[in-house]
Amino acid sequence: MNNRNEHELDKLFRKKLKSLDLGSQEHLWQGIADQISQNKRSNRFIGFGWFSAILLSFTLFGLGLNLAYKYKTEQDLNKGNKMVSISENYTNIESSENYIEKNSVEALKGTKATEAAYPKASNNIEINSNIKSIDYKDNNSRGVTESYLNRGNILNSNVKAQNSYNRKFSNENGKNDEFSNTRSKDIIQQKDINNLAGIENNENYKIDIPSQKLDLSYPEFEDLEKKELTVIKQNNLRIKSNLHLELNDYCLSKNFTPLDHFDIDVYYSPEISHRNIIAKRESVVNYAQKRSGAESFAGASSFGIRASYVTKNGLAFRTGINFGSISEKFEYFDGKETLTKVIYDSKGNPIDTQKTIIDKIARQKNVYKFYDIPALIGYEMDISDFVFSFNAGLGMNLRTKYYGSIYSEDGSKVINLNSTQGENGDSRLFKSNIGLSIVASFGLNYKLNGHFLLLAEPNLRYYLNPITTDTYSLEQRYFQMGISIGLRYRIY
Amino acid sequence: MQINDIIKGCIGGDILCQKELFDLLAGKLMGVCMRYSKDKMEAEDLLQDSFIKIFTNLESFKNDGPLEAWARRIIINTSIKKYHKMSYQNESPSSDLMPEKTTDFSALDGLLYNELLEMVNDLPQGYRVVFNLYAVEGYSHKEIAELLNIKEATSRSQLVKARMVLQEKITKSQKIVI
Known part of the structure; x- marks a missing residue:
């Protein structure tokens, strides 16, 4: 501000008006308080919007990744790229029935089984499965894993130890193939695949043709008798007769759609909830606004346990129990209080006190607890190290509980959430069971090993019914979004 | 606290x-x-x-x-x-400003703040803002021009007009008092 010759008129107005104090403006406070509260809610909604956007992006990213992966796979197959990866997630089933009796092996000695020989010859191996995996371990604990796809086509021979192994196969097409492996890693190489007989077209890579019978003959069973034959990783293995195997399981290959299995999930989901309060009649609009202004979101979460049955087609059926909780902060005027302001001098000594009477604002935490049984149908896709899943269904509320208080309808007092009203005084304001909710989730689950997956599942839940009863003048509804983090255990 | x-x-x-x-x-x-x-x-x-x-x-x-x-x-x-x-384009600076009347302002010390406030309130918005910024807050015309996105000349002319209006109102109020 510049030095200047001050006009007398300016001086007069400055002297009279610059430090003008018009005193208490108490009547304006409530409007400001309401506006602050509204801004808080609007910020919450913005936050909610961002959260939704993040979840949506996450979901779209997963979908895009999935589609891109599928597209690339199709392209590779069309180009004749026969690279097939086999999971390292194999697990040995250490069950006695998974071992073929040495006698049985001996029965194979010197035989040459052919398709024609089946089923008469007991020295055929019948494998009713999309993928077969047999591990031969010799006395020196060296092992070879051989994996098969449908139609009897051998796709891979996977050497698990430093070993050189030669074997001839004949497939159902009568073709013979011979190859050797001298690798030490579970990596399938292009040349191995290309060298294998029976790969005639791309369909051979698809595993959606169940119960394809396979006749395998091992012209060199002399080698086998020296070894302990183990079927690895697969379930439901049954030895029907001498060397008659039936495998009804799948390979945990990163590329292959899993077959039937059971999962158990344990999860925790931090959530954000959006509340909607609607006045049922015009006369309670102010009350609805008062409640909206006084109560604000504080936090939400849920946790639960869930069992899933997943078919070989990837169709998943899930159910369990979910414990949800929403916390809200309730701020209300609770009488008057006197504020004492101590005025200090420059040395910090108190020189004066000022007392102001203001509205006393009390705070309370309101908690809404929901106990639900979700019933979901989903679809799972096994891609590389991840399992993508989409789930949707209904949640059936078992019980809803309330802790805390709200303003009464006339706004004059604070009442408990479990209060009753009505002529007989027996009508509750909030339901103890709020019925059905729509539940949906998208999972991007990471395979930790053959049995455990790390869950990361964005989810949403919308309660179809208000949590308030018909007798209450307001409708109160909730919509929740969150990300379930947890573990999935694949039972088999 | x-x-x-x-x-x-x-x-x-x-x-x-x-x-x-x-x-x-x-x-x-x-x-x-x-x-x-x-x-x-x-x-x-x-x-x-x-x-x-x-x-x-x-x-x-x-x-x-x-x-x-x-x-x-x-x-x-x-x-x-x-x-x-607000649209204040009509409040353009006048090139033929009237000379300010001379008043004994020391005699006006007895005016109440609400009377002065009322006078300021009655000013057109453009005059009011410029007068407040210049006369009461102490801003320069250059600062006001930047704040209001107007020319310095506009700020000056609006200040002069504001003063004239206020002076007129003060004179009237004095007459009423007399």
């Missing part, structure tokens, strides 16, 4: 502290609002809007001066924003 504690509480969203800050500043800030508004209702709206901004932006208060001065600036800025929204 010390002012720093009140500020901290306000930043943390403590409504009790916000109420206390309101009680501390509302009277003085209402005085500022009244000068920049045409009536009490507009002043109250301005005060409410300004307090929301104060609470929202309190984190940016550097504590390098009195909080009241910082809050005043918020009110002035809010008022200027309103000024920009």
Whole structure:
């Protein structure tokens, strides 16, 4: 501000008006308080919007990744790229029935089984499965894993130890193939695949043709008798007769759609909830606004346990129990209080006190607890190290509980959430069971090993019914979004 | 409660502290609002809007001066924003300004603040803002021109016109008193 010759008129107005104090403006406070509260809610909604956007992006990213992966796979197959990866997630089933009796092996000695020989010859191996995996371990604990796809086509021979192994196969097409492996890693190489007989077209890579019978003959069973034959990783293995195997399981290959299995999930989901309060009649609009202004979101979460049955087609059926909780902060005027302001001098000594009477604002935490049984149908896709899943269904509320208080309808007092009203005084304001909710989730689950997956599942839940009863003048509804983090255990 | 504690509480969203800050500043800030508004209702709206901004932006208060001065600036800025929204193109500077009448202002010390406020309120918005910024707040014409996005000449002419209107009103009020 510049030095200047001050006009007398300016001086007069400055002297009279610059430090003008018009005193208490108490009547304006409530409007400001309401506006602050509204801004808080609007910020919450913005936050909610961002959260939704993040979840949506996450979901779209997963979908895009999935589609891109599928597209690339199709392209590779069309180009004749026969690279097939086999999971390292194999697990040995250490069950006695998974071992073929040495006698049985001996029965194979010197035989040459052919398709024609089946089923008469007991020295055929019948494998009713999309993928077969047999591990031969010799006395020196060296092992070879051989994996098969449908139609009897051998796709891979996977050497698990430093070993050189030669074997001839004949497939159902009568073709013979011979190859050797001298690798030490579970990596399938292009040349191995290309060298294998029976790969005639791309369909051979698809595993959606169940119960394809396979006749395998091992012209060199002399080698086998020296070894302990183990079927690895697969379930439901049954030895029907001498060397008659039936495998009804799948390979945990990163590329292959899993077959039937059971999962158990344990999860925790931090959530954000959006509340909607609607006045049922015009006369309670102010009350609805008062409640909206006084109560604000504080936090939400849920946790639960869930069992899933997943078919070989990837169709998943899930159910369990979910414990949800929403916390809200309730701020209300609770009488008057006197504020004492101590005025200090420059040395910090108190020189004066000022007392102001203001509205006393009390705070309370309101908690809404929901106990639900979700019933979901989903679809799972096994891609590389991840399992993508989409789930949707209904949640059936078992019980809803309330802790805390709200303003009464006339706004004059604070009442408990479990209060009753009505002529007989027996009508509750909030339901103890709020019925059905729509539940949906998208999972991007990471395979930790053959049995455990790390869950990361964005989810949403919308309660179809208000949590308030018909007798209450307001409708109160909730919509929740969150990300379930947890573990999935694949039972088999 | 010390002012720093009140500020901290306000930043943390403590409504009790916000109420206390309101009680501390509302009277003085209402005085500022009244000068920049045409009536009490507009002043109250301005005060409410300004307090929301104060609470929202309190984190940016550097504590390098009195909080009241910082809050005043918020009110002035809010008022200027309103000024920009209004159409005041018709209030163009006049090239043939009338000479100011001479008045003995020392004799006007007895005028009440509400009389002066009323005079300021009656000014056209453009005059009112420029007069307040220049005469009461002490801004220069250059600063006012930048703030209001007008020419310095416009600021000068609006100030002169504002003074003339005010002087006329004062003269009238003196006659009435006499």
